[in-house]
Amino acid sequence: MTVTLADLNRMDLVAFEDAVGEAFELAPWVAATAHAKRPFATVRELHTAMMDAVRAAPRDTQLAFLRNHPDLAGKAAIAGAVTDDSKREQASAGLDALSRDEFSRFHSLNDAYKAKFGFPFMICVRRHTRDSILAQFERRLPRDKATELAAALQEVFFITRLRLAAKVTGEGAPEVNGRLSTHVLDTHAGRPAVGVAIELYELTGERYHSLTTAVTNADGRTDQPLIGGRPLPIGRYELRFAVGDHFRRRGVETGDPPFLDIVPLRFSIAEPEGHYHVPLLCTPWSYSTYRGS
Amino acid sequence: MTVTLADLNRMDLVAFEDAVGEAFELAPWVAATAHAKRPFATVRELHTAMMDAVRAAPRDTQLAFLRNHPDLAGKAAIAGAVTDDSKREQASAGLDALSRDEFSRFHSLNDAYKAKFGFPFMICVRRHTRDSILAQFERRLPRDKATELAAALQEVFFITRLRLAAKVTGEGAPEVNGRLSTHVLDTHAGRPAVGVAIELYELTGERYHSLTTAVTNADGRTDQPLIGGRPLPIGRYELRFAVGDHFRRRGVETGDPPFLDIVPLRFSIAEPEGHYHVPLLCTPWSYSTYRGS
Amino acid sequence: MTVTLADLNRMDLVAFEDAVGEAFELAPWVAATAHAKRPFATVRELHTAMMDAVRAAPRDTQLAFLRNHPDLAGKAAIAGAVTDDSKREQASAGLDALSRDEFSRFHSLNDAYKAKFGFPFMICVRRHTRDSILAQFERRLPRDKATELAAALQEVFFITRLRLAAKVTGEGAPEVNGRLSTHVLDTHAGRPAVGVAIELYELTGERYHSLTTAVTNADGRTDQPLIGGRPLPIGRYELRFAVGDHFRRRGVETGDPPFLDIVPLRFSIAEPEGHYHVPLLCTPWSYSTYRGS
Amino acid sequence: MTVTLADLNRMDLVAFEDAVGEAFELAPWVAATAHAKRPFATVRELHTAMMDAVRAAPRDTQLAFLRNHPDLAGKAAIAGAVTDDSKREQASAGLDALSRDEFSRFHSLNDAYKAKFGFPFMICVRRHTRDSILAQFERRLPRDKATELAAALQEVFFITRLRLAAKVTGEGAPEVNGRLSTHVLDTHAGRPAVGVAIELYELTGERYHSLTTAVTNADGRTDQPLIGGRPLPIGRYELRFAVGDHFRRRGVETGDPPFLDIVPLRFSIAEPEGHYHVPLLCTPWSYSTYRGS
DSSP: OEEEHHHHHHHHHHHHHHHGGGSSOOHHHHHHHHHOOOSSSHHHHHHHHHHHHHHHHHHHHHHHHHSSOOOTSSHHHTOSOOOHHHHHHHHHHTTOOOOOHHHHHHHHHHHHHHHHSSSSSOOGGGBBOOHHHHHHHHHHHHHHHHHHHHHHHHHHHHHHHHHHHHHEESSSOOOOOOEEEEEEETTTTTTOOSOOEEEEEEETTTEEEEEEEEEETTTSOOOSSSSEEEEOOEEEEEEEHHHHHHHHHTTTTTTTSSSSSEEEEEEEEOOOSSSEEEEEEETTTTEEEEOOO | OOEEOOOOOOOOHHHHHHHHHHTTTOOOOHHHHHTTTTSSHHHHHHHHHHHHHHHHHHHHHHHHHTTSOOOOOOOOHHHSSSSSHHHHHHHHTTTSSSOOHHHHHHHHHHHHHHHHHHHHOOGGGBOHHHHHHHHHHHHHHEEEEEEHHHHHHHHHHHHHHHHHHHHHEEESSOOOOEEEEEEEEETTTEEEEOEEEEEEEEEEEEEEEEEEEEEETSSSSSSSSSSEEEOOOOOOEEEEEEEEHHHHHHHOOTTTTSSOOOOEEEEEEEOOSSEOOOOOOETTTEEEEBBBO | OOHHHHHHHHHHHHHHHHHGGGGSSOOOHHHHHHTOOEEEEEEHHHHHHHHHHHHOHHHHHHHHHHHHHEEEESSHHHTTOOOOHHHHHHTTTTTSOHHHHHHHHHHHHHHHHHHHHHSOOOOOGGOHHHHHHHHHHHHHHTOOHHHHHHHHHHHHHHHHHHHHHHHESSSOOOOOOOEEEEEETTTTEEEEOOOOOOEEEETTEEEEEEEEEEOTTTTTOOOSSEEEEOOOEEEEEEEEEEEEHHHHHOOOOOTTTTSSSSSEEEEEOOOTTEEEEEHHHTTTTTOOOOEBB | OOOOHHHHHOOOOHHHHHHGGGGGGHHHHHHHHHTTTTOOHHHHHHHHHHHHHHHOHHHHHHHHHHHHSSOOOOOOHHTTTTHHHHHHHHHHHTSSSSSHHHHHHHHHHOOOOOHSSSSOOOOGGGOHHHHHHHHHHHHHHHHHHHHHHHHHHHHHHHHHHHHHHHHSSSSSSOOOOOEEEBHHHHHTTEEESSSSSEEEEEEEEEEEEEEEEEEOOSSSBBOOOOOEHHHHHHHEOOOOOOOOHHHHHHOOTTTTTSSOSEEEEEEEEOOOOOOOOOOOEETTTTTEEEBOO
16 A cells, blocks of 8 residues: 555655655654655655654654664564564575574574664665675674664664655655666677576575576577565675577587586675666677776 | 606617506506607607507507496496506596596496496596586596597597606606686785785585685786696686775775775686686776787 | 658659759769659658669660769869769869869779779768778779679769658658767776867878867766767777876876877778777776777 | 996996996996996996986086086087087987977977076976877976976986986896787687788878788787887877787688677776786677786
8 A cells, every 4th residue: 555745745644654654663752753844755765754753752762763673584574463464574595494493593683682782683684695694793782882872773774764665655765675686798799698508696694596597588688687676685696697508599609518608607795775886898718897887 | 756768768668668657547558559659859759659549549449448348436446456547647636536426427428438438538638627528438438439539549649648648757748737817906006916826726516625726926916826737627617806905905985885896807718738728807886808919 | 851751752754853862973863763662761762763764764865864873073073063062062072172183083983983984983971981982993993894884873972861761851861970989088087088178080181180079077978979960981080099198187197208198090991881990998007999889 | 338237336537437327328427427336236236326416516517517518409410519429319219209399399389498498398208109209398397496307306316317227237226118009809709819911000100100010829918028128208198909800711601791890999008117017808799808917
């Protein structure tokens, strides 16, 4: 159920809270404070008003607000005692399908975190992979409380930005999506490489998980971005291109076995809202790649 | 124990057979025929004379000669009933350390091959990896007998060329060794990349076996070739370069996590006596490689 | 003055000839023959019908038709005795501004051509540079008459295709335009290179003529194609990129003088209706280019 | 006439001054001071002792020493009133073959310089091209006297280092030579490009002066460095590679005219004693270059 910004601007407090209050976990006061700031020219302004309400709240209120969030990968997520939004988000990084070991690792990190800071570990899971969530735990645990309170609120703001972008349509939608794309140029022929099979993997520890496959079209590109319409999860990836098959189809001499067969490009994504274009320029004997635009 | 070509040229038949007869498995007649062709100006000529003796032999003698060779990965290799040379060679491709499944796969392929052709599967294992031996089995099993007899003798000639190159010193040694090398150029700084950790893997099926590690020196090269002083085993390889650490040491902004961290270059070797130079030119945001010289 | 295909399809013979007859130089019979084939679903079909009229004509008629064309760079072009279309086309390759030497060279080649073939040298000048026109003269003069008659008619068809594309609007316009574009990627920073000055030159003999200048925008591209909206003249070009200034603005150490300052990319265009994308990927110490898509 | 370091170490003052005194223009006291520091373990130590003598001299002596040097491109060089070393060095940058305009430009800059600083403009011309000498004039004229005195002495030290390196043989020769080299790799074939014609130009203003030509050998390299055995003159250069001919000989389809024919690589040299390796990796449709090692 989406709502238009125009309708929101006209709503009374009850309707307004009903429409967007849930974006901020169990904190209807955020929506109430923002309601007084209507009308909003853009969805970004609406989000800013809600963030400002949190930023302006006394420290105890902020802490109470954070404490209302579910434990990441914790019991609450299993027992279903949280909002539907929370559940969907935790599923997105595979946190609903942890192994027993992973579950206890996350759990014990989360416990250490809560013991130190007094609120659960906040992270916008749709912007992360399992590996980067773990890396965040390890980076943030040693911090002092003031720094970490700010970091936790920033994560809440990432989460709520995504929620508002999904719920509210209208002018000035916040930029919440990134794009991962590629193209393959056959510099042996001076033409786009057509029909090249591509597979995208995510690295989790030392294991590769296949995320998607594609085949290059007449322009050497894929019809759809490899990842699009969502934040790019921070993490490590590998693209594999079946260039050996491509040159074999073209009848080009490439060695036996071919010098290049499956070409892997391994890279990391650090900016979930960025555009990563990772092309492959290749001959049977050479290739290059770059972060393009 | 090596022998000089000059000494060989002066030897009587008994001493000559004793010195180089074993190069051709259980076939002293090969050395005897070659003995009559002395003196040899080069080690290559000695090998040619021995190959000519085999080529000139009647087909039945050739077949008997091939039948005297041990089964690849077979009982003979385990029981120790073959020449020391054979044992060393079979160890080099890891054929002395097969899993039970691999052992029976090799065994059954070998049986099918012997049943069809009447002699054991010949292959110069030092020029191959396990995967390429398997690929050879599958390529050669369907062939007709005349084609395969020629292929089997060619493999014997590769084997004996290596044996002679190891035993006989002097002018005109046959070229039996290849070289795999690399270098890393930091095109962000316009200088060789110094201190970059490199690891070379062989691919067996979908598994990677680490073969060697190295660190680039002041010239961006490795002090030793990654593989040298031997034939390059035909097969698939992956070089991994720790470029993320390199740019971190230089204090260059590379993203968090860095766009490029471990860069893998995957390629195949098809020419065991060739020179494969596989360099990496890289910045924190791009790289290229090629088969160089 | 353009005309729509729909209107053309409804015109009587007189109006039709008036509208598109001039496309075929002094040959109203071409339009008359085509008129009988109405209606045309596409502009391409109209052109095909007109070409078919020429192809179906007796050889003498074809020769007479060719003889009606003005001499390239000849007196007719100077005296103004030809159609306006002819004049505009000859100006486009700089043929209206020849030096005295060039003028006599073209003139004497043209005379030799006419003496041999009995009709003037036909070439679609908008698809050529001065150099490639000269190269065409030298390639075509030695040919036999039948081959050259076909080549001359093909050039007429290129010319008339452009004329029709300019005069007739509607479905299925013939593809007459090419595109030359570029972009600059700073692989030192992993970003498009913004604000890089670019100059495009045409090579005439050993001289460079500046055709256009541009500056890269926020996406590292130029706001307009370097050449677009017309056929790309066959010939030699050089793009020059002021990358030294770019890295100086970024404060990057590049040497004194900088290793790379003005980077020239020299290339030829062979397909006037093609898309040539000629990008530059560069650091202060390296660069690469390719024919992209 | 060279002399060995061992002999120098044994010489009395008169012989010593006779052997190396001329290295420092009309300043036998430099050699005399250095003579007292014998023996020298390396030629570099000898040069250091002579530089130390200059550095330790009173400012007036240093100025007098500088004033004894000939005007660059001035009357003295024409009239032959200077040492033979000076004449040879000024010829090396083409300063003995200036046009009338260039001569007066150099002359008037030199006059302005002398008027301001009280000594002639010093520059080690073998480390420079005409353009970089002019650039040095413009950079150094605005400086204050102390800075420029140090710069002038540094240039004298470059000059005398070259003179000593030419005169004295033995251990620890100073590094005075650079090297410019290239190689051409055909990444379309995965092999060195053999037989590619290369021409090296120096840019003077907007003009190109051909310095040398070469053809790639079986390894894709040139038999000799493009510049070697001397300092690399600071300046702008262009390498041109006839890759169109190369691919035509190989019978590769490259377009008509070929997309790439003569590939120019334009770069500057900033370190006269450095190694500049400027290779070309190319296909008919792409190429790259970099400063290699």
